[in-house]
Amino acid sequence: MKTVAEFEIQYHQLLDPSGKPTGPLPPFAEDAQEMLKMYRLMTLVRVFDTKAVNLQRTGKLGTYASCLGHEATHVGVGAAMRPDDVLVPVYREYGAQFWRGVKMTNVLLYWGGDERGNDFTASRHDFAWAVPIGSQTLHAAGVAMAMKIRGEKRCALTFIGDGGTSQGALHEAPKLGLWRRSPDVPEKWNQKGRDLAPTSSRA
Secondary structure (H helix, E strand, O other), X not given: OOOOOOOOOOOOOOEOXXXXXOOOOOHHHHOHHHHHHHHHHHHHHXXXXXXXXXXXXXXXXXXXXXXXXXXXXXXXXXXXXXXXXXXXXXXXXXXXXXXXXXXXXXXXXXXXXXXXXXXXXXXXXXXXXXXXXXXXXXHHHHHHXXXXXXXXXXXXXXXXXXXXXXXXXXXXXXXXXXXXXOOOOOHHHHHHOHHHOOHHHOO
8 A cells, every 4th residue: 555645743732631741831831820810711701601602592692602612722812912912803702802801791792782792991902803704814914014004012913713714814914914024923924924925025
């Protein structure tokens, strides 16, 4: 028999299956109180999500996008952001939004059909939910471009799911970021996607 391909997948592991450290933990994990705060919010998000799904299934809430299984990534992102950074959510990043001060009532209002749910009392510069698939990537790229032009030391952050990878916006936003060297594009885009940038912006 012929072998079509051989490959290996490298990964970085901090904890073993029993929850014990496999080696030195990163500096941020040394703050036990911060870790506890993040864990509590992840648990709260899971409970909130379960309740919201039940409300939706019983007709007491409109459309609702569950975040089941996303709790750690969303809370982790929210905790890593600075207060003056800009979050451009899709429609299920509740953990990041709760960390940044958005209330659960905002989520319930919005998915209940009341646009006042988008009027966040905290993080006023964060964007409202973006339901059209993939459109949030261009919003974040535009915000990052404005930050770059103003010389601000901030970043714009958004999320993308599997469905969004088939949208043109996903491919347009990184190209815009590369062209302007905006603070919304990970360094790997700058390196691997250098050929996508116009000649005038290349290093």
